[in-house]
Amino acid sequence: MAQVPYKIYLSEDEMPKNWLNLQAYMDLPPMLNPATGEPVTQDMLEAVFTKAGSAQELNKTDKLIPIPEDIQRFYKMYRPSPVVRAYNLEQMLGTPAEIYYKFEGNNTSGSHKLNSAAAQVYYAKQEGLTHLTTETGAGQWGTALSMACSFFGIGLDVFMVKGSAQQKPYRKTVMETYGATVTPSPSDTTEVGRKILAEMPDTTGSLGCAISEAMEKAIKTPNCRYVLGSVLNHVLLHQSIIGMEAKAALDKYGVQPDIIIGCAGGGSNLGGLIAPFMAERIEGKNHIVFRAVEPASCPSLTRGVYAYDFGDTGNMTPLIKMYTLGSQFIPAPNHAGGLRFHGMSAIISKLRADGLLEAVSYEQTKVFEAAQLFARIEGTLPAPESSHAIRAAIDEALRCKETGEKKKILFGLTGTGYFDLSAYRSFIDGTMTDYVPTDEDLQKGFDTLPKLG
C-alpha cells in the first residue's frame, strides 16, 4: 500500500453517485402530528417542504439513493473535498495515532451546508417552485442556500436573526451578492414579525422567531416552500456525500478508522460523515467508535432526555423523538452558533439511544485553544463548530500517546472560521467565558416538553 499523502482527493469518476440513507438501516420512531399524536404523512410534509424532500424524509427502505446528475454537476464545482492526513499535528502532539480529517470548508459558504442546499434547491426547481424561504443564524446555511438558488435560478428570502445581521454585516453582503433578499428578523414583513415587534420593539431576534417568519412567508407566497439546513432525515441523507467520499478516499489507502469524531448541533454534519461507516457497524461489519462533540453550554446529547419534542421554539413543527433540552431551553451565549440547538436529529438521537454513538461536551475556551493550535500547525483557521471535533480528536490522540495505541482517528472539519473572527478576538484578548447550565436551568427546559397521550 502506498504511503498516505497529506491530502487524498478522489478523481471525478471516483466521486460517489449515491447518497446513503441511514434511516433504512434503523428502526426510527416516526415524527408525530402534535394535534393528533399520529405519525406524520408525506402529504402533510409536502405542504411545507418539497415533494422529493418529503419523500426522502420518510424513506425507510432504500439504502442507496442515486444523486441526480444535475446535483452531481453542482457538487463538482466544489467537491470532492479532501481527506487530509494531519501529519504536522501528529508530529507536534508526539502521538502514535494517525489523525485524518475530512475538510468541508473549501467553498464560499465555508461549510458542508452546501451539500444539502444544492439538493433541496434542485428539487424545488424540478417541482416548478420559483421561491424559497429560510432562516439563518450564524449565516453559513443562508450563504449556502443563496449560492444554490443563484445557480439554479430560484428566488430566496432569508430571515436573518437581527442580532446576527448587525454583528455580521458581511455575511449579509455575501448572500446579497448571490442575489438573496436578506431581512433582519423580527421584521415588519410578516404578521408574526409585526406581533413580536409590537411586544418587544428592541429585541435582537432569535432563531425561533426567524423560523416562524420564514414559514409564514413560504405559506403566503405562491410557488414557494420553506427549507431547513439540518436536523431532518433528508438533510442528513444529502450530507452522506461527506462520509461516502471519506470512506472511498480512505479505502484507497487501506485505512479503516478506529474512531470517528464529529461536532453535533442539529446533527447534519455528523450524520453525513458517519453514514457509510455506521451502516457497516449496524450490519456488524466493523467496531468503529463514533463520538459526537457538543458545547457544554448546549448539551442535548450528554445531558438531555430522549423524548418527543418540537423542533422549534415556536412549536410549529411536528414532534420528533430526539435528545432534547426542551424547546424553550435558551442556551447561554456561545460562539459556535451552529451548535446552539435545543434538540438533535432523530437519526443521531436513535443511534445514541441504541448505544451506537458516544457523546462528549467541551467548554468553549478549551475548544478555542485547540482551534488556535490547529490553525498554527495545520494551516487552516477552523470554524468554532468544527473546533469541537478538533478538541476531541486531539484529546484522543493524547490518550493514545499515553497508552501507545496506534489508533486511526477520523474527524470532520466542517468549515472555516473567516466569519467568526470576533470569537477569535475574544479568545486572544482573554475575554472569552464559559457557560455551563445548572441542573435547575436544564429542568426548566425539560418542564416545557410536550405531554403525550
Place this chain on the structure above:
Amino acid sequence: MAQVPYKIYLSEDEMPKNWLNLQAYMDLPPMLNPATGEPVTQDMLEAVFTKAGSAQELNKTDKLIPIPEDIQRFYKMYRPSPVVRAYNLEQMLGTPAEIYYKFEGNNTSGSHKLNSAAAQVYYAKQEGLTHLTTETGAGQWGTALSMACSFFGIGLDVFMVKGSAQQKPYRKTVMETYGATVTPSPSDTTEVGRKILAEMPDTTGSLGCAISEAMEKAIKTPNCRYVLGSVLNHVLLHQSIIGMEAKAALDKYGVQPDIIIGCAGGGSNLGGLIAPFMAERIEGKNHIVFRAVEPASCPSLTRGVYAYDFGDTGNMTPLIKMYTLGSQFIPAPNHAGGLRFHGMSAIISKLRADGLLEAVSYEQTKVFEAAQLFARIEGTLPAPESSHAIRAAIDEALRCKETGEKKKILFGLTGTGYFDLSAYRSFIDGTMTDYVPTDEDLQKGFDTLPKLG
C-alpha cells in the same frame, strides 16, 4: 485523451520539485544603487534580505531551482491547488472557447501569497534569524507571512496601514491568531513613525510609510530581516510553483493554452503563473499570448514609462528598471488594494518591453460585474484583484463567441474575496465609482522619476 474534469488536482508525487527561474531566460537590466548608479551586489541585498533570497534575486544562470524539502512539505498543507475547467461559465457565456483557471485561494491567507511566505520564512529559519518584519495593506501578505512564521517558529512584526487596520479589524485578528504582532502604521514604535505622526497626527498611513517602519524595525532588531511579498525576482521565483503546477495539470489532458491572463499589481502572481509557459515562448516552443490586467486607476503597464525608479515612496530601495508611474504617484482609491502599486516587477516589465506580454486595464465597476457573475455561476467569491483577470477572460471568451474561435484560455484566480465585502457592498449598493487618472495626473508622477547619470 480523457475528458477534462471540472477540477484537475495533481497527485502528491506529481507536484513540482523545482521552481522555474524566468530570469535565467532573459537579459534583465540590473538593479542599481541609487547613490552610485552601480549594479547592486549580493552583499548589499543581504543587509536587508535573507542570504538565500538575495542569491536568488541575482541568479541569472539556474533555470530550475530545487524546492527545499521542508518547503515542499509546507506546500503539501494547502497545495496542489486545482486547475478548474469553468464549464458552467463557458455554458452561460455560450462561447466555443475553453476556459481554465488556476485557483490559489483555498488556504487561510486567501491568496497565492503563501507560496513565497513559506519560502522566505524557511530560509530565515535556516539562516538563524529569529524575527522578521513586513508591511501589509489589504492584509493577504501579512496573513500569509503570519501563517508561515507560526509554522516555522519565527517572530513577526507586521506594520499594517492604519486605515486598513481600522477598516479590516478581522484581518488583524487572523494575523494575531497566528501569533504575529500587528502594529497600525504610522506608530510611535519607530523613529520614522514618530516623525510622521508629529507632522500628520491624523494620517491613516500609507504602504510607503509602513515599509519604512518595517525596514527600520528590521535594521534595529538583532537576528531580524525585512521581507517583501511581491515585485522582487526571488518572489516571482517562488510563485512559479503556480505555473509549474498549472502546466503539469494541463499537460495531463493535452491542453495547451492559447492565451494566459493574470492580474498584475507588483507582478508576483502573473510572473508565477506564466513562468514555464513563458520560458518555452522565449525558446520559440509556443506562441501563447500573455495578457496582464491592471486597474485603470493605477495603469503602470498600460500608461507608465519603462525607466529606472524606486520601488517605494520613501525611496529607500535600489533602483529597478520597470514600468512605473513614478514613486510619488498616489493612485486614487480602488478596492483592489493588491494592485495599487506605482511600479511593476522587473521581470514582467522586461517581458512587456520586449513585446512578449500584452497589457490591458479595466475600471473597477466593470471588474465587479464580472466578479459577481463569476461568483454566481462558478460558486467562488473572487478577490477584487483576481476579478480583473476574470473580466479579461470573459471578454476574450465573448470575442471567441463572435469569431467562433475555440481558444483555450487560462487565467489566474489568485484569491477569495471574503475580506473584501465592503467593496462588494458598495458594488451592490451602486455607490462604487471609477477613477481614471488624467494625463496631467500621470505627468506629476513621471516628474518624480530619478535622474540618472
